[in-house]
Amino acid sequence: MLDRATKIKIHDLMVKTRCTEETAISMNKQGEGFFWIGGAGEEAFGVSLGLQIRKGQGPAYDYLHLHYRGAPIAIAMGAEPIDQIRQMRATATDRYSGGRQFVEHFAIPEWNIVPVTPTIETQYLMAPGTAHVQRRFGGEGLTVVTGGDAGTAEGDFHCCLNWASRPGEELPMLIVVTHNKFGISTPSSQVQASRELNRQAEPFGIRNSMHDGNDVEEIWAALEEAISYIRKERKPYVLQANVSRIFGHSSATGANRVPEVDCITAFEDKLIKDGIMTRSEIDAVWKKWKDHLKECLAQVRQEPLPDGGDIWRHVFAEPATV
Amino acid sequence: MATYAQGIRLALHYAEENLGLTDVFGEDVGPPLGGVFTATQGIKCAWNSPLDERGIIGMAIGIALAGGRPVAEIQFADYIFNTIDMLKLAGNLRWSSYGNYGVPLVIMTPVGAGIHGSIYHSHSFESMATHIPGFKVVAPSNALDAYGLMLSSIVDPDPVLYLKSKFLMRVKGEHLIPGEPADLAELNKRINAPIGDRSKWKPDWPAVEDYRVPIGKASVVREGSDLTVITYSRHVLECTRAADQLRGEGISCEVIDLRTLFPVDWPTLRRSVAKTRRVLVVNEDTEVTNYGEHLIRKLTEEFFFDLQVAPRLLAGANVPGVGISIPLEEASVPQYRDVLETMRDVATQPGRGTGGEWPLLPETVFGRR
Numbered sequence: 203m204l205d206r207a208t209k210i211k212i213h214d215l216m217v218k219t220r221c222t223e224e225t226a227i228s229m230n231k232q233g234e235g236f237f238w239i240g241g242a243g244e245e246a247f248g249v250s251l252g253l254q255i256r257k258g259q260g261p262a263y264d265y266l267h268l269h270y271r272g273a274p275i276a277i278a279m280g281a282e283p284i285d286q287i288r289q290m291r292a293t294a295t296d297r298y299s300g301g302r303q304f305v306e307h308f309a310i311p312e313w314n315i316v317p318v319t320p321t322i323e324t325q326y327l328m329a330p331g332t333a334h335v336q337r338r339f340g341g342e343g344l345t346v347v348t349g350g351d352a353g354t355a356e357g358d359f360h361c362c363l364n365w366a367s368r369p370g371e372e373l374p375m376l377i378v379v380t381h382n383k384f385g386i387s388t389p390s391s392q393v394q395a396s397r398e399l400n401r402q403a404e405p406f407g408i409r410n411s412m413h414d415g416n417d418v419e420e421i422w423a424a425l426e427e428a429i430s431y432i433r434k435e436r437k438p439y440v441l442q443a444n445v446s447r448i449f450g451h452s453s454a455t456g457a458n459r460v461p462e463v464d465c466i467t468a469f470e471d472k473l474i475k476d477g478i479m480t481r482s483e484i485d486a487v488w489k490k491w492k493d494h495l496k497e498c499l500a501q502v503r504q505e506p507l508p509d510g511g512d513i514w515r516h517v518f519a520e521p522a523t524v
Numbered sequence: 525m526a527t528y529a530q531g532i533r534l535a536l537h538y539a540e541e542n543l544g545l546t547d548v549f550g551e552d553v554g555p556p557l558g559g560v561f562t563a564t565q566g567i568k569c570a571w572n573s574p575l576d577e578r579g580i581i582g583m584a585i586g587i588a589l590a591g592g593r594p595v596a597e598i599q600f601a602d603y604i605f606n607t608i609d610m611l612k613l614a615g616n617l618r619w620s621s622y623g624n625y626g627v628p629l630v631i632m633t634p635v636g637a638g639i640h641g642s643i644y645h646s647h648s649f650e651s652m653a654t655h656i657p658g659f660k661v662v663a664p665s666n667a668l669d670a671y672g673l674m675l676s677s678i679v680d681p682d683p684v685l686y687l688k689s690k691f692l693m694r695v696k697g698e699h700l701i702p703g704e705p706a707d708l709a710e711l712n713k714r715i716n717a718p719i720g721d722r723s724k725w726k727p728d729w730p731a732v733e734d735y736r737v738p739i740g741k742a743s744v745v746r747e748g749s750d751l752t753v754i755t756y757s758r759h760v761l762e763c764t765r766a767a768d769q770l771r772g773e774g775i776s777c778e779v780i781d782l783r784t785l786f787p788v789d790w791p792t793l794r795r796s797v798a799k800t801r802r803v804l805v806v807n808e809d810t811e812v813t814n815y816g817e818h819l820i821r822k823l824t825e826e827f828f829f830d831l832q833v834a835p836r837l838l839a840g841a842n843v844p845g846v847g848i849s850i851p852l853e854e855a856s857v858p859q860y861r862d863v864l865e866t867m868r869d870v871a872t873q874p875g876r877g878t879g880g881e882w883p884l885l886p887e888t889v890f891g892r893r
Binding site: 260261265267296297298299300302303307309310311316317319321324326327328329330331332333334335336345357358361362364365368515516517518519520523524 | 546547574576578579581582583584585586587588589590591592594609610613617618619620621622623624625626657658660680681682738739740784787
């Protein structure tokens, strides 16, 4: 059961994430960023996961292989909205990629958030590697990998299940599918027979479950149970979170609001009904983060773009060994 | 003298004991087989992977991201092509994360023809490998270099593609690896797994020592003044043999074993080409968009007015595969006679004079065509 303080904290982080995403979308529409993609609509799932991560560097802590909708997770872990705005504007101050990657491509070594890759599903192939090191290291650290429903059509998802469940070599992995019912514009119902993608884990003997990723309390509890199982049993778990894609796929499809369940609105209704927050308290949270994001954007607008000569940095380790 | 495959094996042994190598893995890499070419027999940290090339590269990246030092094998380069986007990721993770992460990993894979391996055991990979920025690419031609380049690759902070020649696997070295017994029979007895039940076998490793071949350093294996031959991997043998024969004909060929294909040892190539003013690149990859074309383009840009004859590339025929029948394979990849004839031809073709005679009048140039 979530206590009152945690619910208020979750709500705060959900709104913080949404305001960050909405700022990025607005930047794109105003020509201040080339492309938006992100995790708007996945806040209930992502914040719940981010708050349950054991954050740190190295195999004693959790590793995260996120796809490009990971902002709720990263922000719940402590990522600052301004860094996302910097990446959106592709400034030299973008700490994740130095102005090289699309927004939502985190790379935070001090928290084991490995570089987000735009290639769909390749993260499912890398994740067994960090889990392999953790298995050998011992302790309770686990590897989280997230991806969308459309990408599970790639063989890489199947490969991940196979690597994670080798007899005697099972890996401590939380393998997540966030199911938003689309691959860009293609409905999953046209191209995938089953909605329960988590059940692909069954032939591998991997424990799995499917949940309403828009319901904070349900998804929090499901993640808690799965994570506890992985930490103790050192075995994989496949979790499907059914989520909304509240602004569509990306700026490529317009990034306009779509009529799907909004997990924040649903959570706010419950918070009010349960007497945990009032409408005015909720409004204050929104105002706080909207104001903060305005300040972030004003700050980032002052920051320089990378120098063209910068392309030669970090091709190889620095200082060069060859 | 150890064979090429044994050189790799000894390097992996040395590295797991002394250089922090944590994982050697791939299909059939662990016991009981120890690799289809025996290069991983007896290695303590060697293990068998699923038959999943993309997963192998992904696993190597993940291990490296978590602080391990992996050497992953793709059993034959012929089966590496479905991993190209994984290799691209390994090559770009440091750059795309602006230095937040690096992936120190080694991908080793057997390349080239020469063992009558038919279409899917004869591919070369260097032209594609060197087209993946962020990777260093090495291709040793002998057991000692195989040893020294493997150690350098394992300690390198960046991803390295280690292209090992199928043809050379059982070729004995001419130089001792520091610490190896001089008698190959003794070495075989000590480190080759027995036929049959290997469950209780353990290698008796010789006390091999640290020996690095620096990445990015070529080797001048024959000095000469009439022609620069740039090659690597198994064609070093053919080019060296041809150079020795041509020396008897009064033709002096300089043979450079590139050893590292990227980054290229341009100073060594420049010194040689400035001296000989004639260039031949020899490899067995298919000739269109061949790695050798890059070498020739760069050298031509720099030495255009000094070169006496057109630079030449001797490479594999641009056909979809190497046929298994002997005449087909011989027609597909450069053979000794092709190497010899081409070297002789480029070295003795009438030159267009010294650099001082340029530039020719344009009509003279067109007239020659």
